[in-house]
Amino acid sequence: MPDKEDKQMSEKHDHGEHKAAPMVEEVSDFEILEMAVRELAIEKGLFSAEDHRRWTEYVHSLGPLPAARLVAKAWLDPEYKKLAVADGVKASLAVGVDWIKSPPTGFGTPSDYCNLRVLEDTPKLKHVVVCTLCSCYPRPILGQSPEWYRTPNYRRRLVRWPRQVLAEFGLQLSPDIEIRVADSNQKTRYMVLPVRPAGTEGWSEDKLAEIVTRDCLIGVAVPKPGVTSNAKRPIHPAVHPVHHHH
Amino acid sequence: MSVADNNGSHGESGDDQVDSTPIAVLETVRRQGRVWGDLAAQYGVTNPDPPWKVTLEATCDVLAEGSCALPALERRWEEDELSKELYAEVPFPERQLLALAHSMIRRGLFDEKELARRIEDVHRRLTSV
Amino acid sequence: MTTKPHHDRTHHAKKATGIGDPQCFKGEAGPAKFKIGDAVRIKNLPDIFYTRCQTYTRGARGVVVAVVYESPAAEDEAWDNTDKSEWFYSVKFPQKELWPDYPDAYPNDTVETEFSERWLEKA
Numbered sequence: 001m002p003d004k005e006d007k008q009m010s011e012k013h014d015h016g017e018h019k020a021a022p023m024v025e026e027v028s029d030f031e032i033l034e035m036a037v038r039e040l041a042i043e044k045g046l047f048s049a050e051d052h053r054r055w056t057e058y059v060h061s062l063g064p065l066p067a068a069r070l071v072a073k074a075w076l077d078p079e080y081k082k083l084a085v086a087d088g089v090k091a092s093l094a095v096g097v098d099w100i101k102s103p104p105t106g107f108g109t110p111s112d113y114c115n116l117r118v119l120e121d122t123p124k125l126k127h128v129v130v131c132t133l134c135s136c137y138p139r140p141i142l143g144q145s146p147e148w149y150r151t152p153n154y155r156r157r158l159v160r161w162p163r164q165v166l167a168e169f170g171l172q173l174s175p176d177i178e179i180r181v182a183d184s185n186q187k188t189r190y191m192v193l194p195v196r197p198a199g200t201e202g203w204s205e206d207k208l209a210e211i212v213t214r215d216c217l218i219g220v221a222v223p224k225p226g227v228t229s230n231a232k233r234p235i236h237p238a239v240h241p242v243h244h245h246h
Numbered sequence: 247m248s249v250a251d252n253n254g255s256h257g258e259s260g261d262d263q264v265d266s267t268p269i270a271v272l273e274t275v276r277r278q279g280r281v282w283g284d285l286a287a288q289y290g291v292t293n294p295d296p297p298w299k300v301t302l303e304a305t306c307d308v309l310a311e312g313s314c315a316l317p318a319l320e321r322r323w324e325e326d327e328l329s330k331e332l333y334a335e336v337p338f339p340e341r342q343l344l345a346l347a348h349s350m351i352r353r354g355l356f357d358e359k360e361l362a363r364r365i366e367d368v369h370r371r372l373t374s375v
Numbered sequence: 376m377t378t379k380p381h382h383d384r385t386h387h388a389k390k391a392t393g394i395g396d397p398q399c400f401k402g403e404a405g406p407a408k409f410k411i412g413d414a415v416r417i418k419n420l421p422d423i424f425y426t427r428c429q430t431y432t433r434g435a436r437g438v439v440v441a442v443v444y445e446s447p448a449a450e451d452e453a454w455d456n457t458d459k460s461e462w463f464y465s466v467k468f469p470q471k472e473l474w475p476d477y478p479d480a481y482p483n484d485t486v487e488t489e490f491s492e493r494w495l496e497k498a
Contacts, residue, residue, distance in 0.1 A: 023289075023291070023297070024285045024286065024288070024289040024291055025289060026280075026285070027369075027372045027373060028279055028280045028281075028282075028285055028296075029274075029275045029278055029279030029280065030275065030279045030280075030281065030282075030296070030298070030340050030343055031296065031297075031298050032365055032368045032369050032372065033272075033275050033279070033343060033344075033347060033365060034298040034301060034302050034305075034343055035298070035368045035372075036361060036364040036365045036367075036368045037305065037343075037346065037347050037350065037361070038301065038305050039364055039368065040356045040360060040361060040364045041305065041309070041315075041350070041355070041356070044355060044356055046309060046313075046315045046355060047308040047309065047312065047315075051308050051312070052301075052304055052305065052308050055304035055307045055308045056300055056301050056304040058304075058307075059300050059303045059304050059307065060300050089395075099395065100393070100394065100395035100398065101393060105311065105388070105392075106388075106392045106393055107387075107388065107391035107392045107393065107394060107395055107396055107399070108391070108395050108396050109307060109311070110307070110310040110311045110314075110317075110318055111307065111310060111318045113395075113396050113397065114395035114396055114397065114398060115397060115443065115444055117441075117443075117465075124483075132429055132431075133319065133322075133427060133429065134318070134319050134322035134323065134326075135322065144303065147338040147339075150338070152326055152329075152330075159431065159473075159486055160431075160474060162470075162484065163478075163481060163484075175480050175481050175482075176482075176483060177483065178483035178484060178485055179481070179483075179484045179485075180467070180484070180485045180486070180487055181484075181485070181486045181487070182486075182487045182488070183429065183486060183487070183488040184488075184489075185427050185428075185429060185488050185489060186427055186446075186449060186463060186489040186490075186491070187396070187397050187444065187446060187463070187489075188443060188444075188465070188489055317453075319425075319427075319453075
């Protein structure tokens with residue numbers, strides 16, 4: 001559906017996700033390696049050029065805007081919020097994401113499956129998402145995962161030291177709040193439905209969606225009026241090393 | 247595999263998941279290749295990702311479906327293993343690309359010579375005027 | 376060198392197209408052994424090669440918070456043994472149960488993750 005993709009693409013440009021930028025003048029060895037691997041794989045019959053093209057289109061179409069809109073809709077409509085929590089796959093349809101019937105497979109992808117669960121935060125409950133085994137992520141509604149999400153550093157430490165990891169992201173929560181780490185180790189994929197912040201009274205769905213960043217949807221940030229982009233991530237050495245003495 | 251080894255938060259894949267002996271053709275790319283961070287800075291390009299990142303993701307996806315030449319979970323575990331030492335200093339997504347090529351060679355999907363020949367071929371095509 | 380799992384998803388495609396995965400396994404698992412609110416313990420089953428049951432959960436006690444879907448267990452699915460399905464459950468653990476030295480200052484923190492039925496026993 002080219003129109004919808006174009007709209008999503010231009011939305012992405014506006015949102016700063018894939019800025020239109022001049023191309024680099026030289027071809028890097030990595031660019032060559034990527035092509036070589038792909039061409040060789042096609043020659044060996046591992047996949048067809050057509051299949052690869054369809055997947056590339058699909059991956060290219062993905063981004064975090066539908067998830068942000070799902071949250072904004074849920075904030076504005078209590079019935080939709082109930083649906084989102086009860087049936088994430090059905091609720092996704094309202095923001096243009098079909099976990100089941102989308103190309104290229106028509107039955108979900110081997111990495112993402114078809115079981116989105118929307119995790120509702122409350123003032124006493126904060127969710128944060130990880131996949132300790134390999135970095136599974138709700139790509140159909142949230143796009144590609146950020147690099148930090150994929151690192152063993154995040155995957156191993158979040159489940160063990162969530163408060164320290166969240167503090168590194170600039171998020172500190174009162175000790176009596178339940179921080180619930182959701183580890184997507186099987187077929188379910190998670191996104192967070194954060195608490196609607198104060199100072200957003202009377203806002204439209206579009207305006208609300210703007211403050212629901214990717215980091216809010218993973219759970220490492222909370223939405224704030226005026227904050228419409230993810231914070232920069234400096235690389236921190238682990239506060240608690242991975243190898244822990246018992 | 248004790249809980250103390252890695253906070254017990256890894257699957258039971260075993261640490262001999264992939265042979266991480268360096269592969270000559272990939273070592274050449276690793277050492278000589280210019281990473282996107284450098285290229286983007288040099289040419290003043292603001293896109294945080296190289297243009298081939300999306301096609302790389304698609305390659306990973308398409309290898310995990312159909313006849314499933316390289317399942318996703320194993321590819322990721324091997325990538326983790328290779329990122330511990332061999333490709334530890336390489337930024338993402340260059341690291342993901344090297345790990346993918348490495349996994350595919352070790353799995354016998356193609357061999358080093360074939361890859362080296364194809365790299366030469368692509369290079370010639372892209373740089374001929 | 377251990378044999379790696381081999382898949383062929385073309386058979387799966389026929390079963391799941393238009394229906395989805397795990398939706399395509401609906402009705403195959405029979406009655407669910409556990410329900411929401413049940414106290415469960417994670418069994419420490421021997422690993423044959425491939426598992427999605429994290430080491431850090433073995434032996435831990437938690438509560439079933441959702442009965443999520445039916446599907447072949449990951450340990451079977453990796454080898455294309457998809458004839459049998461199990462119920463999958465979302466289980467919530469107090470952090471203190473998983474890590475004995477988790478700080479007492481944060482008594483309410485939890486982890487939630489999924490298990491196929493074979494991994495659970497009544498606690």
